[in-house]
Amino acid sequence: MMKPFNSSPTKTTIGKPSMLKRLISSTAFLLPSIAFAEDSINGADTAWILTATALVLFMTIPGLSLFYAGLARSKNVLSILMQCFSLTGLMSILWFIAGYSLAFGEGNGFIGDLNNLFMANVTKGSISGTIPESLFAVFQMTFAVITPALIVGAFAERMKFSAMLLFSTFWLFAVYAPVCHWVWGGGWLSELGVLDFAGGIVVHITAGVAALVCALVIGNRKGWPQTAMPPHNMTMTVTGAGMLWVGWFGFNAGSALAADESAAMALIVTHLAAATGSLTWAACEWKKYGKPSVLGSVTGMVAGLGTITPASGSVSPAAAIVIGFAAGVICFYATITIKQKLKIDDSLDVFPVHGVGGILGSLLVGVFCASELGAFSGYGFGGDNASIASQLKAQLIGISSVILYTAAVTWILLKLVNAITGLRVNEEEEHQGLDLALHEEKGYDL
Amino acid sequence: MKQITAIIKPFKLDDVRSALTDIGLQGMSIEEVKGFGRQKGHTELYRGAEYVIDFVPKIKLQVVVTDEKMDDAIETIIKAANTGKIGDGKIFVSDISQAIRIRTGEINDEAI
Numbered sequence: 080m081m082k083p084f085n086s087s088p089t090k091t092t093i094g095k096p097s098m099l100k101r102l103i104s105s106t107a108f109l110l111p112s113i114a115f116a117e118d119s120i121n122g123a124d125t126a127w128i129l130t131a132t133a134l135v136l137f138m139t140i141p142g143l144s145l146f147y148a149g150l151a152r153s154k155n156v157l158s159i160l161m162q163c164f165s166l167t168g169l170m171s172i173l174w175f176i177a178g179y180s181l182a183f184g185e186g187n188g189f190i191g192d193l194n195n196l197f198m199a200n201v202t203k204g205s206i207s208g209t210i211p212e213s214l215f216a217v218f219q220m221t222f223a224v225i226t227p228a229l230i231v232g233a234f235a236e237r238m239k240f241s242a243m244l245l246f247s248t249f250w251l252f253a254v255y256a257p258v259c260h261w262v263w264g265g266g267w268l269s270e271l272g273v274l275d276f277a278g279g280i281v282v283h284i285t286a287g288v289a290a291l292v293c294a295l296v297i298g299n300r301k302g303w304p305q306t307a308m309p310p311h312n313m314t315m316t317v318t319g320a321g322m323l324w325v326g327w328f329g330f331n332a333g334s335a336l337a338a339d340e341s342a343a344m345a346l347i348v349t350h351l352a353a354a355t356g357s358l359t360w361a362a363c364e365w366k367k368y369g370k371p372s373v374l375g376s377v378t379g380m381v382a383g384l385g386t387i388t389p390a391s392g393s394v395s396p397a398a399a400i401v402i403g404f405a406a407g408v409i410c411f412y413a414t415i416t417i418k419q420k421l422k423i424d425d426s427l428d429v430f431p432v433h434g435v436g437g438i439l440g441s442l443l444v445g446v447f448c449a450s451e452l453g454a455f456s457g458y459g460f461g462g463d464n465a466s467i468a469s470q471l472k473a474q475l476i477g478i479s480s481v482i483l484y485t486a487a488v489t490w491i492l493l494k495l496v497n498a499i500t501g502l503r504v505n506e507e508e509e510h511q512g513l514d515l516a517l518h519e520e521k522g523y524d525l
Numbered sequence: 526m527k528q529i530t531a532i533i534k535p536f537k538l539d540d541v542r543s544a545l546t547d548i549g550l551q552g553m554s555i556e557e558v559k560g561f562g563r564q565k566g567h568t569e570l571y572r573g574a575e576y577v578i579d580f581v582p583k584i585k586l587q588v589v590v591t592d593e594k595m596d597d598a599i600e601t602i603i604k605a606a607n608t609g610k611i612g613d614g615k616i617f618v619s620d621i622s623q624a625i626r627i628r629t630g631e632i633n634d635e636a637i
Contacts, residue, residue: 304574307569307578308576309569309571309574309576310571368570372571374571374572375572414573415572418572418574419573
């Protein structure tokens with residue numbers, strides 16, 4: 080969520096007196112010019128981020144919700160749509176109440192502070208970089224919306240609606256907000272120069288790892304994998320996937336937080352990785368199973384997008400092709416392994432696609448950000464890192480700490496929610512389908 | 526009179542229908558059915574999850590013919606529905622004791 084070399088967007092945010100004071104004391108002689116630069120809103124930047132914000136929201140509703148809903152069985156189609164839609168509302172409110180402050184407030188290296196509860200300091204006049212702070216806050220809000228919504232795929236077709244709301248609420252504050260602060264809010268990982276342009280770590284690793292833990296704790300769907308549970312509407316899935324591809328332009332190119340060369344480069348590498356990931360996954364299927372599938376094509380696209388996300392501000396188009404290819408192959412085999420070998424019912428494959436993709440991309444960016452790789456040269460290391468080795472070390476620290484933290488806290492939260500509401504619907508309700516059992520509605524009356 | 530029941534591949538229905546019309550048959554009824562024989566089912570694959578679909582779609586065609594027409598009709602169906610591949614289907618023949626055309630009250634051979 081920052082341009083390379085920028086250690087934190089909050090450092091350019093006014094309305095945070097102590098930060099400003101620090102800036103003043105360190106650059107006192109430059110103060111007048113900086114003060115003016117800090118104050119100015121750039122219309123082009125603002126226009127683009129307004130657009131990007133809409134695109135990222137469009138990824139969740141209806142992109143992700145259709146993508147997921149088509150993969151469920153017809154008796155659960157509404158429950159998926161309902162979960163994504165309700166999370167959009169709930170996470171937005173929670174982000175407004177405390178999430179934004181905890182993620183982007185100054186605080187310490189681990190977590191922000193509570194000085195901006197209810198966005199009290201977000202006024203019409205406050206500025207973040209070259210855009211209004213209100214815009215920065217809502218752009219970030221759309222990320223806080225989609226991340227818990229991604230996890231829905233892991234516990235699809237069996238989790239109680241109440242438990243899902245409660246878990247996601249806790250999770251936003253206990254996992255998303257801190258990790259977001261570590262990486263983008265001036266926290267300890269940004270101090271290490273960890274590169275995560277648009278959320279490979281903050282969004283995809285957290286969501287992917289949480290998904291895996293959810294699948295393990297809540298357990299497999301009744302009858303899985305002996306009983307066939309094929310997608311009920313592939314056309315819906317492909318429609319949603321197309322929306323995700325388009326929306327991702329806002330996700331990654333918007334993360335430049337400006338309408339500039341970084342945004343444009345992020346957009347093209349994003350697109351190329353999606354294209355390569357899609358073709359690669361389909362090719363893997365063609366080779367292994369004899370036929371390329373539509374679901375494989377769209378899943379490979381999502382894998383390519385998730386994998387390029389952390390790298391999208393740091394790599395060249397040629398590197399994006401390599402990253403997309405790696406995503407297609409590795410996420411394809413990860414999906415098969417989780418399902419066939421480990422027999423884990425991560426129902427809509429959130430971990431092998433988003434988690435594995437996020438990890439892979441967050442590693443590869445450590446290589447392809449280097450500027451001495453010919454056509455594969457990127458746009459520089461993060462922070463004080465000066466070699467591929469040191470950047471990779473920072474990436475590894477970032478990746479492993481976020482995996483461990485997310486896994487542990489997610490597990491605790493699930494146990495807590497289990498004690499409060501129970502996680503799972505009963506067997507009869509699961510058999511009946513969540514649409515009727517939990518919402519008293521049917522998706523189709525054919 | 527004989528009733529010929531043929532289970533055939535759905536895409537062969539048009540060929541069978543026109544071949545039977547060509548030899549002078551004036552009516553038949555069909556229904557869409559699912560089943561399995563030696564062809565068994567097929568496999569669907571979603572992100573590496575394999576689902577074996579046991580029952581494959583077929584068309585069940587029923588036609589009642591006079592005893593003299595029977596061999597001709599059977600031969601015609603076999604010729605029209607044959608692809609040489611597994612799953613072409615089967616033909617069953619049974620006796621019919623009576624046939625009546627509702628509109629006119631004609632019976633047996635006149636009714637079919």
